[in-house]
Amino acid sequence: MSEKYTDDVDWATAAEQSSEDDEAQEGNILAAEERSSEPAEHLAVHVVDDEDDVEGEDEDIDIDDPEADAIVNDALEIDEAAEAEAAAEVLTDALAEEEAEAAAQAAEEIAPYDGPDVNGEPDAPALDEEFVAEVSAVGDVVDAAEDATPDDPYEAFRAELRSLPGKWYVIHSYAGFERKVKANIEQRKNSLEVEEDIYQVEVPMEDVVEIKNGQRKMVNRVRIPGYVLVRMELNEDTWSVVRHTPGVTGFVGNAHNPTPLRFEEAFNMLKSLVQVTETAPVKGAAGKGASAPARSVITEVDFEIGETITIKEGSFAGLPGSISEIKPESGKLTVLVSLFERETPVELSFDQVTKQ
Known part of the structure:
Protein backbone atom coordinates (compact mmCIF):
# COMPACT_ATOMS: atom_id res chain seq x y z
CA MET A 1 0.00 0.00 0.00
CA SER A 2 2.88 2.28 0.73
CA GLU A 3 4.26 1.71 -2.70
CA LYS A 4 1.03 2.85 -4.32
CA TYR A 5 0.95 5.98 -2.22
CA THR A 6 4.38 7.01 -3.26
CA ASP A 7 3.67 6.37 -6.83
CA ASP A 8 0.56 8.58 -6.82
CA VAL A 9 2.35 11.69 -5.48
CA ASP A 10 2.97 14.40 -8.07
CA TRP A 11 6.61 15.22 -7.35
CA ALA A 12 7.00 17.79 -10.06
CA THR A 13 4.21 20.01 -8.74
CA ALA A 14 5.56 19.82 -5.24
CA ALA A 15 9.02 20.82 -6.37
CA GLU A 16 7.70 23.90 -8.11
CA GLN A 17 5.80 25.03 -5.01
CA SER A 18 8.81 24.53 -2.79
CA SER A 19 10.92 26.57 -5.12
CA GLU A 20 8.45 29.43 -5.13
CA ASP A 21 8.27 29.47 -1.34
CA ASP A 22 12.04 29.67 -1.05
CA GLU A 23 12.20 32.61 -3.43
CA ALA A 24 9.47 34.44 -1.53
CA GLN A 25 11.26 33.91 1.76
CA GLU A 26 14.60 35.13 0.35
CA GLY A 27 12.91 38.15 -1.16
CA ASN A 28 11.33 39.05 2.11
CA ILE A 29 14.64 38.87 3.94
CA LEU A 30 16.39 41.06 1.37
CA ALA A 31 13.58 43.60 1.50
CA ALA A 32 13.74 43.73 5.24
CA GLU A 33 17.48 44.35 5.10
CA GLU A 34 17.03 47.17 2.61
CA ARG A 35 14.42 48.84 4.81
CA SER A 36 16.67 48.74 7.87
CA SER A 37 18.76 51.99 8.13
CA GLU A 38 20.11 51.64 11.63
CA PRO A 39 23.79 51.08 12.07
CA ALA A 40 25.09 47.72 13.09
CA GLU A 41 26.52 48.94 16.38
CA HIS A 42 23.00 49.92 17.53
CA LEU A 43 21.71 46.53 16.73
CA ALA A 44 24.51 44.73 18.53
CA VAL A 45 23.63 43.31 21.87
CA HIS A 46 26.17 43.73 24.69
CA VAL A 47 25.76 40.82 26.96
CA VAL A 48 27.23 41.19 30.39
CA ASP A 49 26.82 38.82 33.15
CA ASP A 50 26.16 40.90 36.21
CA GLU A 51 27.40 38.11 38.35
CA ASP A 52 30.88 37.98 36.69
CA ASP A 53 33.53 40.46 38.05
CA VAL A 54 35.87 40.81 35.02
CA GLU A 55 38.05 43.57 36.44
CA GLY A 56 38.70 41.61 39.55
CA GLU A 57 39.75 38.63 37.58
CA ASP A 58 42.23 40.74 35.57
CA GLU A 59 43.87 41.92 38.73
CA ASP A 60 44.25 38.39 39.97
CA ILE A 61 46.08 37.15 36.78
CA ASP A 62 49.81 36.61 37.30
CA ILE A 63 51.74 37.71 34.12
CA ASP A 64 55.27 36.93 35.40
CA ASP A 65 56.88 34.21 33.26
CA PRO A 66 60.60 33.58 34.13
CA GLU A 67 61.25 31.44 31.06
CA ALA A 68 59.88 34.06 28.66
CA ASP A 69 61.83 36.78 30.40
CA ALA A 70 65.06 34.78 30.02
CA ILE A 71 64.46 34.29 26.28
CA VAL A 72 63.82 38.00 25.75
CA ASN A 73 66.85 39.00 27.78
CA ASP A 74 69.08 36.63 25.77
CA ALA A 75 67.76 38.08 22.53
CA LEU A 76 68.36 41.63 23.67
CA GLU A 77 71.68 40.97 25.42
CA ILE A 78 74.47 43.45 24.24
CA ASP A 79 78.16 43.14 24.78
CA GLU A 80 78.72 46.25 26.83
CA ALA A 81 82.59 46.03 26.55
CA ALA A 82 82.54 45.80 22.73
CA GLU A 83 80.07 48.67 22.54
CA ALA A 84 82.30 50.82 24.76
CA GLU A 85 85.42 50.03 22.67
CA ALA A 86 83.67 50.91 19.40
CA ALA A 87 82.48 54.17 20.88
CA ALA A 88 86.04 55.02 22.01
CA GLU A 89 87.44 54.36 18.51
CA VAL A 90 84.87 56.62 16.92
CA LEU A 91 85.70 59.36 19.42
CA THR A 92 89.47 59.00 18.80
CA ASP A 93 89.06 59.25 15.01
CA ALA A 94 86.95 62.34 15.39
CA LEU A 95 89.55 64.02 17.63
CA ALA A 96 92.39 63.14 15.19
CA GLU A 97 90.52 64.69 12.26
CA GLU A 98 89.87 67.85 14.25
CA GLU A 99 93.59 68.14 15.22
CA ALA A 100 94.72 67.65 11.58
CA GLU A 101 92.35 70.33 10.35
CA ALA A 102 93.55 72.71 13.06
CA ALA A 103 97.24 72.10 12.19
CA ALA A 104 96.63 72.67 8.47
CA GLN A 105 94.80 75.88 9.18
CA ALA A 106 97.61 77.09 11.47
CA ALA A 107 100.27 76.30 8.83
CA GLU A 108 98.44 78.39 6.26
CA GLU A 109 98.32 81.32 8.65
CA ILE A 110 102.11 81.23 9.49
CA ALA A 111 104.07 83.94 7.62
CA PRO A 112 107.57 83.19 6.18
CA TYR A 113 110.44 83.81 8.61
CA ASP A 114 112.38 86.98 7.83
CA GLY A 115 114.33 87.51 11.04
CA PRO A 116 117.99 87.13 11.99
CA ASP A 117 119.95 83.87 11.84
CA VAL A 118 118.56 81.39 14.36
CA ASN A 119 122.12 80.36 15.24
CA GLY A 120 122.64 83.72 16.83
CA GLU A 121 125.04 85.03 14.18
CA PRO A 122 124.49 88.66 13.19
CA ASP A 123 123.44 89.46 9.67
CA ALA A 124 126.43 89.93 7.33
CA PRO A 125 126.76 93.46 5.98
CA ALA A 126 126.04 93.94 2.31
CA LEU A 127 129.20 93.96 0.18
CA ASP A 128 130.00 96.75 -2.18
CA GLU A 129 129.54 95.70 -5.80
CA GLU A 130 132.89 97.22 -6.84
CA PHE A 131 134.68 95.30 -4.09
CA VAL A 132 133.05 92.06 -5.21
CA ALA A 133 134.11 92.75 -8.78
CA GLU A 134 137.73 93.43 -7.74
CA VAL A 135 137.89 90.22 -5.70
CA SER A 136 136.50 88.25 -8.62
CA ALA A 137 139.08 89.75 -10.96
CA VAL A 138 141.92 88.87 -8.58
CA GLY A 139 140.59 85.32 -8.29
CA ASP A 140 140.53 84.98 -12.05
CA VAL A 141 144.15 86.13 -12.26
CA VAL A 142 145.21 83.64 -9.58
CA ASP A 143 143.38 80.80 -11.29
CA ALA A 144 145.00 81.69 -14.59
CA ALA A 145 148.44 81.76 -12.96
CA GLU A 146 147.86 78.36 -11.36
CA ASP A 147 146.65 76.83 -14.59
CA ALA A 148 149.46 78.34 -16.67
CA THR A 149 152.09 75.92 -17.93
CA PRO A 150 155.12 76.48 -20.11
CA ASP A 151 154.54 76.54 -23.83
CA ASP A 152 154.72 73.10 -25.34
CA PRO A 153 157.77 73.18 -27.63
CA TYR A 154 156.35 70.39 -29.71
CA GLU A 155 153.25 72.44 -30.45
CA ALA A 156 155.41 75.32 -31.62
CA PHE A 157 157.44 72.95 -33.76
CA ARG A 158 154.24 71.47 -35.19
CA ALA A 159 153.00 74.91 -36.20
CA GLU A 160 156.36 75.83 -37.74
CA LEU A 161 156.55 72.55 -39.63
CA ARG A 162 153.08 73.04 -41.05
CA SER A 163 153.98 76.48 -42.40
CA LEU A 164 157.13 75.37 -44.25
CA PRO A 165 157.03 75.14 -48.08
CA GLY A 166 157.56 71.91 -49.97
CA LYS A 167 156.93 68.30 -48.97
CA TRP A 168 158.99 65.75 -47.11
CA TYR A 169 160.34 62.75 -49.02
CA VAL A 170 162.27 59.74 -47.71
CA ILE A 171 165.31 58.32 -49.50
CA HIS A 172 167.24 55.11 -48.94
CA SER A 173 170.93 55.17 -48.18
CA TYR A 174 173.59 52.77 -47.10
CA ALA A 175 173.45 52.08 -43.38
CA GLY A 176 176.00 54.14 -41.55
CA PHE A 177 176.27 56.67 -44.40
CA GLU A 178 173.20 58.76 -43.52
CA ARG A 179 175.15 61.82 -42.39
CA LYS A 180 177.48 61.56 -45.38
CA VAL A 181 174.50 61.48 -47.74
CA LYS A 182 173.07 64.56 -46.07
CA ALA A 183 176.30 66.49 -46.58
CA ASN A 184 176.53 65.38 -50.21
CA ILE A 185 172.98 66.51 -51.04
CA GLU A 186 173.51 69.92 -49.47
CA GLN A 187 176.68 70.36 -51.51
CA ARG A 188 175.12 69.19 -54.78
CA LYS A 189 172.04 71.40 -54.55
CA ASN A 190 174.28 74.46 -54.39
CA SER A 191 176.62 73.37 -57.14
CA LEU A 192 173.76 72.33 -59.44
CA GLU A 193 171.74 75.46 -58.65
CA VAL A 194 168.60 73.81 -57.27
CA GLU A 195 168.88 75.27 -53.79
CA GLU A 196 165.62 77.17 -54.35
CA ASP A 197 163.67 73.89 -54.67
CA ILE A 198 165.57 71.68 -52.20
CA TYR A 199 164.91 73.35 -48.85
CA GLN A 200 166.12 71.03 -46.13
CA VAL A 201 167.86 67.69 -45.55
CA GLU A 202 167.58 65.94 -42.18
CA VAL A 203 168.76 62.73 -40.57
CA PRO A 204 166.52 62.02 -37.51
CA MET A 205 168.64 61.39 -34.42
CA GLU A 206 167.87 60.25 -30.89
CA ASP A 207 169.62 60.04 -27.52
CA VAL A 208 170.16 56.56 -26.16
CA VAL A 209 171.62 55.44 -22.85
CA GLU A 210 173.79 52.41 -23.38
CA ILE A 211 174.75 50.28 -20.41
CA LYS A 212 177.63 47.91 -20.88
CA ASN A 213 179.41 46.13 -18.07
CA GLY A 214 177.55 48.27 -15.59
CA GLN A 215 178.65 51.51 -17.24
CA ARG A 216 176.06 54.02 -18.40
CA LYS A 217 176.87 56.07 -21.48
CA MET A 218 174.74 58.59 -23.41
CA VAL A 219 174.95 58.06 -27.15
CA ASN A 220 173.41 60.14 -29.96
CA ARG A 221 172.60 57.87 -32.87
CA VAL A 222 170.54 57.73 -36.06
CA ARG A 223 166.93 57.10 -35.19
CA ILE A 224 166.08 55.23 -38.40
CA PRO A 225 169.24 53.71 -39.86
CA GLY A 226 169.41 53.77 -43.69
CA TYR A 227 166.93 56.66 -44.22
CA VAL A 228 167.29 60.39 -44.91
CA LEU A 229 164.49 62.99 -45.12
CA VAL A 230 164.47 65.73 -47.78
CA ARG A 231 162.01 68.65 -47.97
CA MET A 232 161.74 69.88 -51.55
CA GLU A 233 159.58 70.70 -54.53
CA LEU A 234 159.57 67.57 -56.63
CA ASN A 235 160.52 68.07 -60.27
CA GLU A 236 162.93 66.52 -62.76
CA ASP A 237 165.92 68.55 -61.59
CA THR A 238 165.47 67.97 -57.86
CA TRP A 239 164.70 64.32 -58.40
CA SER A 240 167.88 63.86 -60.46
CA VAL A 241 170.10 65.71 -57.98
CA VAL A 242 168.91 63.64 -55.03
CA ARG A 243 168.70 60.32 -56.80
CA HIS A 244 172.24 60.50 -58.18
CA THR A 245 173.87 61.60 -54.95
CA PRO A 246 176.57 59.12 -53.82
CA GLY A 247 175.28 56.79 -51.13
CA VAL A 248 171.59 57.13 -52.19
CA THR A 249 169.92 53.92 -53.36
CA GLY A 250 166.50 55.36 -54.24
CA PHE A 251 163.28 57.00 -53.05
CA VAL A 252 160.75 55.32 -50.79
CA GLY A 253 157.70 54.49 -52.89
CA ASN A 254 157.60 54.79 -56.66
CA ALA A 255 161.14 55.19 -57.92
CA HIS A 256 160.22 57.87 -60.49
CA ASN A 257 157.19 59.39 -58.72
CA PRO A 258 157.87 59.13 -54.96
CA THR A 259 155.08 59.61 -52.43
CA PRO A 260 155.57 62.40 -49.86
CA LEU A 261 155.11 61.81 -46.14
CA ARG A 262 151.87 62.79 -44.47
CA PHE A 263 152.16 65.63 -41.99
CA GLU A 264 151.86 63.47 -38.86
CA GLU A 265 154.43 61.02 -40.20
CA ALA A 266 156.90 63.83 -40.84
CA PHE A 267 156.22 65.35 -37.41
CA ASN A 268 156.82 62.07 -35.58
CA MET A 269 160.10 61.49 -37.40
CA LEU A 270 161.42 65.04 -36.97
CA LYS A 271 160.27 66.00 -33.47
CA SER A 272 163.52 64.62 -32.05
CA LEU A 273 165.16 67.72 -33.57
CA VAL A 274 163.44 69.89 -30.96
CA GLN A 275 165.79 70.81 -28.13
CA VAL A 276 163.86 70.25 -24.91
CA THR A 277 165.37 70.90 -21.49
CA GLU A 278 163.87 69.96 -18.16
CA THR A 279 162.73 72.92 -16.07
CA ALA A 280 161.48 73.31 -12.53
CA PRO A 281 157.74 72.96 -12.03
CA VAL A 282 155.75 76.16 -12.33
CA LYS A 283 154.93 77.85 -9.03
CA GLY A 284 151.38 77.12 -8.03
CA ALA A 285 151.27 74.03 -10.22
CA ALA A 286 153.44 71.78 -8.06
CA GLY A 287 150.39 70.08 -6.66
CA LYS A 288 149.21 69.35 -10.16
CA GLY A 289 152.52 67.83 -11.24
CA ALA A 290 152.91 70.31 -14.10
CA SER A 291 156.35 70.67 -15.61
CA ALA A 292 157.90 71.35 -18.95
CA PRO A 293 157.85 68.38 -21.29
CA ALA A 294 161.18 66.62 -21.64
CA ARG A 295 162.57 64.58 -24.45
CA SER A 296 162.29 60.90 -23.77
CA VAL A 297 165.62 59.09 -23.61
CA ILE A 298 165.81 55.50 -24.71
CA THR A 299 167.84 53.15 -22.57
CA GLU A 300 169.68 50.40 -24.35
CA VAL A 301 170.69 47.61 -22.02
CA ASP A 302 173.45 45.12 -22.62
Missing part, protein backbone atom coordinates in the same frame (compact mmCIF):
# COMPACT_ATOMS: atom_id res chain seq x y z
CA PHE A 303 171.78 42.46 -20.46
CA GLU A 304 169.50 39.53 -21.16
CA ILE A 305 166.97 37.72 -19.00
CA GLY A 306 168.44 34.50 -17.67
CA GLU A 307 171.99 35.78 -17.95
CA THR A 308 174.29 35.11 -15.00
CA ILE A 309 175.95 38.17 -13.48
CA THR A 310 178.06 39.01 -10.46
CA ILE A 311 176.99 41.59 -7.91
CA LYS A 312 179.79 44.06 -7.33
CA GLU A 313 178.21 46.49 -4.86
CA GLY A 314 175.87 46.39 -1.92
CA SER A 315 175.05 43.80 0.73
CA PHE A 316 175.35 40.93 -1.74
CA ALA A 317 178.65 41.99 -3.30
CA GLY A 318 180.59 39.05 -4.72
CA LEU A 319 177.56 36.76 -5.04
CA PRO A 320 176.44 35.44 -8.40
CA GLY A 321 172.88 35.84 -9.56
CA SER A 322 170.53 35.24 -12.45
CA ILE A 323 168.65 38.12 -14.13
CA SER A 324 164.87 37.56 -13.93
CA GLU A 325 163.61 41.01 -14.95
CA ILE A 326 164.98 44.09 -16.73
CA LYS A 327 163.50 47.59 -16.24
CA PRO A 328 165.19 49.92 -18.75
CA GLU A 329 163.03 52.92 -17.86
CA SER A 330 164.21 52.87 -14.24
CA GLY A 331 167.66 51.36 -14.82
CA LYS A 332 166.94 48.43 -12.49
CA LEU A 333 167.44 44.70 -12.61
CA THR A 334 165.75 41.97 -10.61
CA VAL A 335 168.36 39.35 -9.79
CA LEU A 336 167.72 35.98 -8.16
CA VAL A 337 170.38 35.34 -5.53
CA SER A 338 170.77 31.93 -3.85
CA LEU A 339 170.57 32.36 -0.07
CA PHE A 340 170.24 29.40 2.29
CA GLU A 341 169.44 27.15 -0.63
CA ARG A 342 166.59 29.40 -1.69
CA GLU A 343 166.44 31.93 -4.53
CA THR A 344 165.74 35.42 -3.23
CA PRO A 345 164.84 38.24 -5.65
CA VAL A 346 167.00 41.34 -5.23
CA GLU A 347 166.55 44.63 -7.08
CA LEU A 348 169.81 46.21 -8.23
CA SER A 349 170.80 49.05 -10.53
CA PHE A 350 172.65 48.42 -13.77
CA ASP A 351 175.93 49.73 -12.39
CA GLN A 352 175.82 47.35 -9.38
CA VAL A 353 176.34 44.24 -11.49
CA THR A 354 178.87 43.04 -14.03
CA LYS A 355 178.89 40.30 -16.60
CA GLN A 356 180.74 37.09 -15.82
